[in-house]
Amino acid sequence: MSSHAIDPEKKVEPVKTGESMKTGESMKTDEAGKKMGMWLFLYTEIILFGGLFVLYAVYFSKYTQDFIEGGKELNRVFGVVNTVILLISSFAVAASITAVQKGQRKIALWAIGASLGCGTIFLVNKYFEWGHKIAIGIYPNSERLLDGPDGQNLFFGLYYVITGLHGLHIVIGMTFLAVAFGFVLAGKVTADRFAMLENAGLYWHLVDLIWIFVFPLFYLVI
Amino acid sequence: MEKNDHIFAYSTLFSVLVALLILTGITVGASFIDMGKFNVWVALGIASVKASLVLMIFMHLKFEGRALILSFLSTVFFLAIMISFTFWDIAFR
């Protein structure tokens, strides 16, 4: 996502073209603009999950009792542990940005590494949680769900779709963070230029934000 | 939105984390009290407070310019429209 201004070829062109626009200001790349692009992308993610929350809202209002029964089926310990893990990882990412701003590269690397670790633990937890559900016959189109009440089928259907999509975003976010880790390691992210790390962090926080809503809606419905 | 040279101290970030963990505890606790229909609203309310903390501090939204804050609010507003307008149908069917 590097801006054109750092393209070496463009600079050798003998153009007087809008020199004042190009030199000075955008020579040091527009960090705020890059961040803005990321925020705009986050909006699309919010709406993407928003579509699923529309379904949740409608079916919750229609089958409130079934959703409550379904919620009891989910293991709260898994839910709480995963929430705590994600919150800690979010903190770690935020701390890594502070570290980069202060020029403490080692702390930054540790912090990013910690949040990557948290992400992994989250996925492992998810794996066991889903595995257990599938083992007791709760998965899309399973006989147990088809024979049970409609509302529970929808509850678990949404559970799988939403946590599945969220899990996918965890993986994407971790990839993003891993790249940022590489950039910090290579010294490409510095106290003056850290939009890359900041954007990876923003994405990671968004994944956390969505979980903040998913957690009570599925694990704590009463 | 100009270059943000606001640096949050580690201690600030850490106290936000502690607040988030406490709020998680509260929301779990609240789910054991049967408040009928209000349970879900309480849960969503607490989640919104947590989300605002993450947004404001972890995501530095507090220091962003008007354009970003406004557009973020419009996104949330649009999401609210999507959900609430669907109920023109669902609630009256």
Added chain:
Amino acid sequence: MEQRSFFETPSPARYKGIGSWLLTTDHKRIGLMYLFAIVFWFLLAVLLGGLIRLELMFPGETIMGAQLYNSAFTLHGVIMIFLFIIPALPAVFGNFFLPMQIGTDDVFFPKLNLLSWYLYMLGGVIAILSLFSDGFPDTGWTFYVPFSISTNTNVSTAVFAAFVLGFASMLTGLNFITTIHRMRHPKMSWMQIPLFTWSLYATSWVQLLATPIVSITLVLVMVERYFNVGLFDPAKGGDPILYQHLFWMYSHPAVYIMILPGMGVISEIIPVFARKSIFGYKAIVVSSMAIAIAGSLVWAHHMYTSGMSDTAVFVFSLLTFVVAIPSAIKVFSWVATLYKGSIEMSPPLFLALCFIYLFSVGGLTGLVVGAAGTDIHVHDTHFVVSHFHFTMFGGTGFAFFAALHYWWPKMFGRMYNFKRAYIASILVTGGFIFHYVPMFILGMQGMPRRYYDYLPQYATGNFLAGFGALFMIIGIFMMMANLMVSLRQERNAPADPWGGVTLEWMTPSPPPLHNFESEPKVLDYPYDFSGVIKKFAKKTKGA
């Protein structure tokens, strides 16, 4: 000093030949790559539409059976919507002219821009792939459940294609918003931005905030097809109408993604050829944003007969009338601009005038289908088909033609033959009216859409519509051929052939790599023609 145009200066400079196009980050080259891809898809879908019309020209099976017909109209719809109308104006002219109009040298994320082009092409290829294997979907472009989940045709592939195309459109929107915010000429404030760019700004927000909903909806169709979760299946507790809600939450705003840039083009063309400042600049800006916002509140007016609650029918019908206001503001502003202007006729202006006429018919018939009472009568008939072709083709399609004729000399540095352009435009417009007006009448008489056969009483109307379609298609091909032929001549277009005053006319045609030879001078008011009028007056005095 002879300035070399962007055709001669690849960017990045290390690429030569075809690579200098396929790997370019220059917004102008990317815009042209979009242009050729989009025109290809457009002509393909036009031919498909022609075949559909041919089938309907006579009662009974004429050239294709029911199953093939269903696939044909689905393919026509999918290509026209996702591969032509949605990207047509933003991706081609937005890419090319948005940075120029705001006096900068590229979009904010040039590489992302190229990626969007590749996603667009990938989506097109996937759509074509779905033709082979199990046959193209027979669901219509709306992919309504439960049929889209139960049919044996290749819905998953087609839906995935639409998903990828949605992603491309979203990224373009993201890029434009960032560009307008961060890269405007330092002397250009918000109320000095040309109206085409303003309309793209409004469009981009809709692209950004509405497209993800269709993404998730299409993902859900795939999930349902592979895992049978039952989220829309009444037998499993789901609600099929919710699919329609989700689908139209995007697809209604999407019609504003399609029309808003078209309105922007018209707002550029009208003042230039009337030599008169646009009437109500601020009103047009505000109405663009108002359309973007209000357009997001009315999605369920596509669903009056779906079985949703009467309250919802009432509320959404009421809100629909609100959207008519900002659209009408624009039409009035254009007409008021022409009033007492010094009008100089040219192909772009001619097409813009056709736009105003056809779009107004489309808009007014929109009130018929927007009002719940009358809609129940004409729902799912040819009336609706005709209505949206008037707005989408008579609107966006003609805006696309107008934009082509308006900016062609700037993009390629060559002027086309006016006479042939006029003849082609008249053929297209005349054919259009002969094609779609009978469909209004057929719809009122009750002929349903999406059937390959019909009762004998509808024969006359369908026969006439077929003739109109023929003229229209001939006209379209003639128009494209006329433009293409112009590429064979020497570069002859001056920097400002029309007397335009927005920044893209302040640079040679075609523009140099960095768009401007020297820093462009931003006018205090973007549509101030006093300079142009003086220049023309001098010229006539000299002669």
